[in-house]
Amino acid sequence: MTATGIGAPVRRKEDQRFVTGQGRYVDDFNRPGQAHAYFLRSPHAHAAIRSIDTGLAMIMPGVIAVFTGDDLAADKIGGLICGWMIHSKDGSPMKAGPHPALAQGKVRYVGDHVAVVIAETLAQAKDAAEAIVVDYDVLPAVVDTAQATKAQVQVHDVSPDNTVFNWHLGNKDETEAAFARAKHVTKIDLVNNRLVPNPIEPRAAVGEYDFGTDNYTLYTTSQNPHVARLVLSAFIGVAPEHKLRVIAPDVGGGFGSKIFIYAEETVCVWAAKKVKRPVKWTSDRSEAFLSDAHGRDHVTHAEMATDETGKIIALRVHTTANLGAYLSTFSSSVPTYLYAPLLSGQYDIPAIYCEVDGVYTNTAPVDAYRGAGRPEATFVVERLVEKTARELGQNPAEFRRKNYITQFPHVTPVIMTYDTGDYAASLDKALEIADYKNFDSRKQESARRGKLRGIGFSSYIEACGIAPSQAVGSLGAGVGLWESAEVRVNPTGSVEVLTGSHSHGQGHETTFAQLVSDRLGISIDQVSIVHGDTDKVQFGMGTYGSRSGAVGMSAIAKAIDKVIAKGKKVAAHVLEASEGDIEFKDGQFGVAGTDRSMAFGEIALQAYIAHKFSGQDLEPGLKEGAFYDPTNFTFPAGVHICEVEIDPDTGVTKIERWTAVDDFGVIINPMIVEGQVHGGIAQGVGQALLEGAFYDESGQLITASFNDYCMPRAIDLPSFQVGMTVTPCPSNPLGIKGCGEAGAIAAPPAVINAITDALGHEDIAMPATPQAVWRAAQKARMPMAAE
Amino acid sequence: MTTVSLTVNGQSVTADVDPRTLLVHFLRDNLRLTGTHVGCDTSQCGACVVHLNGQAVKSCTTLAVQANASVVTTIEGISQGGELHPMQAAFREHHGLQCGYCTPGMIMSAIDIVNRKGNALDEQTIRAELEGNLCRCTGYHNIVKAVAAGAQGMAQAPLQQAAE
Numbered sequence: 032m033t034a035t036g037i038g039a040p041v042r043r044k045e046d047q048r049f050v051t052g053q054g055r056y057v058d059d060f061n062r063p064g065q066a067h068a069y070f071l072r073s074p075h076a077h078a079a080i081r082s083i084d085t086g087l088a089m090i091m092p093g094v095i096a097v098f099t100g101d102d103l104a105a106d107k108i109g110g111l112i113c114g115w116m117i118h119s120k121d122g123s124p125m126k127a128g129p130h131p132a133l134a135q136g137k138v139r140y141v142g143d144h145v146a147v148v149i150a151e152t153l154a155q156a157k158d159a160a161e162a163i164v165v166d167y168d169v170l171p172a173v174v175d176t177a178q179a180t181k182a183q184v185q186v187h188d189v190s191p192d193n194t195v196f197n198w199h200l201g202n203k204d205e206t207e208a209a210f211a212r213a214k215h216v217t218k219i220d221l222v223n224n225r226l227v228p229n230p231i232e233p234r235a236a237v238g239e240y241d242f243g244t245d246n247y248t249l250y251t252t253s254q255n256p257h258v259a260r261l262v263l264s265a266f267i268g269v270a271p272e273h274k275l276r277v278i279a280p281d282v283g284g285g286f287g288s289k290i291f292i293y294a295e296e297t298v299c300v301w302a303a304k305k306v307k308r309p310v311k312w313t314s315d316r317s318e319a320f321l322s323d324a325h326g327r328d329h330v331t332h333a334e335m336a337t338d339e340t341g342k343i344i345a346l347r348v349h350t351t352a353n354l355g356a357y358l359s360t361f362s363s364s365v366p367t368y369l370y371a372p373l374l375s376g377q378y379d380i381p382a383i384y385c386e387v388d389g390v391y392t393n394t395a396p397v398d399a400y401r402g403a404g405r406p407e408a409t410f411v412v413e414r415l416v417e418k419t420a421r422e423l424g425q426n427p428a429e430f431r432r433k434n435y436i437t438q439f440p441h442v443t444p445v446i447m448t449y450d451t452g453d454y455a456a457s458l459d460k461a462l463e464i465a466d467y468k469n470f471d472s473r474k475q476e477s478a479r480r481g482k483l484r485g486i487g488f489s490s491y492i493e494a495c496g497i498a499p500s501q502a503v504g505s506l507g508a509g510v511g512l513w514e515s516a517e518v519r520v521n522p523t524g525s526v527e528v529l530t531g532s533h534s535h536g537q538g539h540e541t542t543f544a545q546l547v548s549d550r551l552g553i554s555i556d557q558v559s560i561v562h563g564d565t566d567k568v569q570f571g572m573g574t575y576g577s578r579s580g581a582v583g584m585s586a587i588a589k590a591i592d593k594v595i596a597k598g599k600k601v602a603a604h605v606l607e608a609s610e611g612d613i614e615f616k617d618g619q620f621g622v623a624g625t626d627r628s629m630a631f632g633e634i635a636l637q638a639y640i641a642h643k644f645s646g647q648d649l650e651p652g653l654k655e656g657a658f659y660d661p662t663n664f665t666f667p668a669g670v671h672i673c674e675v676e677i678d679p680d681t682g683v684t685k686i687e688r689w690t691a692v693d694d695f696g697v698i699i700n701p702m703i704v705e706g707q708v709h710g711g712i713a714q715g716v717g718q719a720l721l722e723g724a725f726y727d728e729s730g731q732l733i734t735a736s737f738n739d740y741c742m743p744r745a746i747d748l749p750s751f752q753v754g755m756t757v758t759p760c761p762s763n764p765l766g767i768k769g770c771g772e773a774g775a776i777a778a779p780p781a782v783i784n785a786i787t788d789a790l791g792h793e794d795i796a797m798p799a800t801p802q803a804v805w806r807a808a809q810k811a812r813m814p815m816a817a818e
Numbered sequence: 819m820t821t822v823s824l825t826v827n828g829q830s831v832t833a834d835v836d837p838r839t840l841l842v843h844f845l846r847d848n849l850r851l852t853g854t855h856v857g858c859d860t861s862q863c864g865a866c867v868v869h870l871n872g873q874a875v876k877s878c879t880t881l882a883v884q885a886n887a888s889v890v891t892t893i894e895g896i897s898q899g900g901e902l903h904p905m906q907a908a909f910r911e912h913h914g915l916q917c918g919y920c921t922p923g924m925i926m927s928a929i930d931i932v933n934r935k936g937n938a939l940d941e942q943t944i945r946a947e948l949e950g951n952l953c954r955c956t957g958y959h960n961i962v963k964a965v966a967a968g969a970q971g972m973a974q975a976p977l978q979q980a981a982e
Binding site for chain 2: 042043045046047048049050051052053054055056058059061154229230231232233281282283284286313315316317535536537538702703705706709710711712713714736737738742743744745746748750751774
């Protein structure tokens with residue numbers, strides 16, 4: 032391993048600009064002549080719009096234009112789309128209601144887009160929005176996930192009982208038969224709480240139109256600018272694909288919420304041409320709470336069957352998934368194919384059957400948030416496994432070990448083929464780091480101080496590296512999920528890598544450069560990573576689902592292989608040797624068995640001056656591209672152990688220790704990977720202890736600011752003990768599995784298992800706030816009195 | 819419009835502003851100092867922290883006119899002669915940032931913590947003192963390490979500290 036090669040904890044190249052305030056985020060862009068957009072949003076969760084009077088707003092100071100849904104419709108601008116078709120059990124397609132960028136006739140959640148004001152300044156736009164008179168016929172709202180199908184309220188005409196789909200996966204008959212012969216059945220009811228992603232950079236968009244060239248430009252906070260361009264052009268119809276440039280510069284965190292194509296960027300691009308001015312919109316935090324796609328929001332009943340030997344023989348799950356008022360870009364895939372296929376966890380479970388009802392409610396759309404379906408699956412499996420172990424009187428770690436999958440490849444009953452892993456190795460290492468053998472003495476010590484100590488395990492698995500295009504196509508995806516790369520070698524030997532991946536905190540400019548440096552034997556400083564601009568980079572699929580290492584870097588590796596192959600041809604001409612005798616090692620092209628060699632940079636120059644080879648048999652230049660389509664998902668897995676101490680008098684839960692042992696396959700930069708684990712755990716702990724998006728009965732979001740929605744702060748978290756085990760992934764050339772979501776997937780059940788262990792209590796809902804924990808602690812202390 | 823005159827990163831600045839202009843917007847829009855960020859509208863996230871007369875303030879809840887006749891330092895003003903401030907260097911060295919959006923506010927708050935609490939900071943103090951800064955990426959683990967190391971670094975670089 033070199034100091035900057037694969038496996039080295041290289042300090043990040045991008046940090047120089049970030050620590051000096053020179054990062055460039057969308058809101059930092061101001062275009063000449065720019066006007067400002069402000070969206071008037073619905074104050075009601077559900078209402079028919081009788082009329083919108085924009086007359087007074089139009090004559091307010093500084094106002095350039097006011098647009099409503101009618102204006103978009105007049106220009107034949109289409110609605111927002113959901114790009115993943117799910118079919119119900121009966122084979123019928125999901126019931127997707129229309130999703131106009133600006134409301135047409137009806138609003139369906141608080142924050143829904145009613146009109147947009149474009150003015151000289153943002154303050155003027157806001158003032159004018161208050162002068163728009165909307166006559167609403169307020170309708171009753173449906174908010175509660177579990178009650179959505181029984182409500183008298185109908186969110187979309189297309190779906191009379193608010194059901195988008197009744198979907199299922201697995202083998203029902205085998206599962207029922209296994210339950211019939213089970214020695215023991217453990218049942219659990221779970222709510223996976225609704226979350227707001229809350230990257231610290233709010234969404235933003237600047238739309239621009241050039242009347243001379245008929246070109247549109249959109250600066251937007253996107254994790255996948257090409258996908259945004261495709262959707263905006265091919266489906267919404269704002270601009271032709273080849274006339275629309277989408278730029279996603281530095282993006283301040285995404286966590287899934289910036290995958291999706293929203294109303295605001297659609298309107299900014301369209302309006303720029305209408306008003307003949309660049310149009311800028313930047314979300315404030317309140318708008319982000321109301322209108323960014325939320326995450327999770329499942330209500331689940333699940334049962335686990337075990338036989339007389341304590342082996343798990345079957346799992347059955349019924350989940351109601353709240354999709355919100357409209358289907359967001361990938362929302363239908365999250366509680367289906369990103370959820371149920373993970374229900375086997377790390378366990379050899381012969382029979383699994385899962386039913387999912389996707390439902391509409393009068394709430395913000397719900398879509399992928401860090402982990403996207405996999406945290407929900409892991410929460411079900413790991414809470415059930417824990418509860419089963421407790422009911423059977425078995426040690427929770429050893430019960431897990433007994434049921435681990437040990438032979439690979441392993442085909443689960445829920446369509447996944449796990450390629451490799453060593454789950455017991457991660458468990459052993461985690462038990463050691465967590466000092467599990469001395470847990471009882473720590474518990475007794477806590478008890479002496481009147482505190483309750485508990486320990487919780489989470490043996491998670493996830494499917495990353497999304498994904499083989501053929502596989503996801505057969506499951507309903509509207510796109511393929513390969514990745515692209517182009518490696519451009521310059522005459523001076525420096526290299527630009529144009530990647531379809533997008534970095535919004537992951538450190539690609541460093542990690543990807545490490546791969547290039549390692550493979551081509553050049554300095555990391557000679558490598559630039561270019562991403563986030565559809566005019567520069569070939570079509571690519573973007574960054575989500577922990578895919579940029581396994582898929583994005585595999586594309587780069589494939590392109591590098593082609594560069595080396597071309598370099599060998601060039602070297603053969605220049606060194607006057609046969610191509611078969613050229614070897615490339617440590618940045619040198621050499622002739623085997625001789626001391627004749629040339630450095631990579633010299634060959635690059637020769638490729639461009641092309642003096643030594645005729646254009647007939649060898650093209651000048653050194654630039655290669657690749658599209659990499661994975662052959663399987665990847666399966667990162669690990670064990671997290673959370674140890675808590677609870678003060679039963681206050682209900683405050685303190686995380687005393689956190690141990691994470693993860694198998695991410697081959698690691699390019701351990702410093703960055705550990706950082707991803709830390710951040711994921713923090714979001715998972717946030718879900719378990721602090722965060723929850725709550726609507727009241729009328730559909731008002733009552734947690735719509737950082738005052739009311741409890742984000743994890745430094746004081747809420749411990750330092751983390753992070754360890755790794757490695758089984759290289761066999762399905763991609765680099766052996767990478769992916770690390771971006773693991774912490775958020777693993778953490779919630781680890782926390783809740785620890786709290787329920789401490790309390791000796793069957794269950795506690797997330798977020799386990801001090802009030803909830805205090806109540807549970809009182810119940811545990813005085814079960815009779817609390818009843 | 820109201821005239822404000824102040825010193826920003828060592829430069830004298832005079833401008834006419836709408837009286838309701840927030841300091842953060844004055845810095846970002848008038849002076850194009852876009853390193854100071856806006857992450858919320860309730861003074862919770864701390865992405866907008868700058869130093870006003872040597873003390874950390876949230877520039878999203880400070881009016882530009884309140885900064886009249888004051889000295890303001892932003893993230894762009896703390897490195898000297900191309901050398902990173904020790905706190906900037908520590909954030910880089912300890913991977914105390916990912917997306918970078920909260921980072922300017924974090925660093926400005928961290929310097930303020932050192933100015934108030936000294937150079938030997940324990941983990942619990944750092945975590946408690948970072949109460950006004952939110953990060954969604956790092957889980958704070960490496961930020962805490964960076965602040966501790968940056969505090970040590972500031973002890974060894976008194977000149978830069980004085981430049982504050």
